[in-house]
Amino acid sequence: MPPGPERDEDIASWTRSLGLGGLVDLHLHFLPDRMMTKVWAYFDQVEERVGAVWPVWYRQPEAERLAVLESFGVLRFAPLAYPHKPGMAEWLNGWMREFAERVPAAVPTATFYPEPSARSYVESALSAGVRCFKSHVQVGAYDPRDPLLTPVWGALAEAGVPVVVHAGHGPERGPHTGLDVFAEVLRRHPRLVAVLAHAGMPEYEAALELVDRFPRVYLDTTMVGVPFTEQLMPSPADWVDRLAGIGDRIVLGSDFPNIPYPYSTQLRAIAGWAADDRLGVAFLRAVLHDTPAKLLNL
Secondary structure, rough: OOOOOOOHHHHHHHHHHHOOOOOEEEEEOOOHHHHHHHHHHHHHHHHHHHOOOOOOOOOOOHHHHHHHHHHHEEEEEOOOOOOOOOOOOOOOHHHHHHHOOOOOOOOEEOOOOOOOOHHHHHHHHHHOOOEEEEEHHHHOOOOOOOOHHHHHHHHHHHHHOOOEEOOOOOOOOOOOOOOHHHHHHHHHHOOOEEEHHHHHOOOHHHHHHHHHHHOOOEEOOOOOOOOOOHHOOOOOOHHHHHHHOOOHHHHHOOOOOOOOHHHHHHHHHHHHHEEEOOOOOHHHHHHHHHHHHHHHOO
């Protein structure tokens, strides 16, 4: 099996060596310029709170970031956005709709916040063909069990449209983070197609238990197994052993552009897992393309 790409410049040829025409990334971010600048400012100041410097590797204008993804051979991607206060989600959904209309590689995405209008704008987004939602419990500082979100989770479960949920405590705890909290949502909506962002980091064990319990729960690879994160929130010693039984429930996520290392670093980590004979090239093809493409209905 070919080892992972050493440099970003090697990504496209490495992907072709796996028999794939490109990558499908289920977890990266594009935002309005002013909002993205604020996100980058957060990472500039995060060292004291998380214990590590976090240089944003792809701090470039939007057009350059899109060109970078194209050079990597990213065929399609889910550009995720998230609100941190009421009245923001519907505006973001409008921006994301326009972004997907002008960027062919972007699938239509949307988000939500616990507010009286959430049910209406989520149902409108579903009717408009949105293929993926984002719920960021940490940044939003909301309780995913909020009654205002009950019809939202129900509508998403009924539609079978995936929602990428950042519910773990990493990189910082929030007032309602914790996979035990989100597990209550899954118990109420067991058919929800939930992708646990960052594999639930640092609660990897709890995330794996949710995958075992709920057949429509997936894990994304975002920042998992890379040297930066292994120093702060290391994955379990038996991580590869656990992946061997759930290879079809893992999807590529990168967190581009807000990662503190090259995109190729994440792919090397995934390739390292796949070096185990129980995983191999079939696992790589599933994670890097087939499973996220299935979830996004491509």
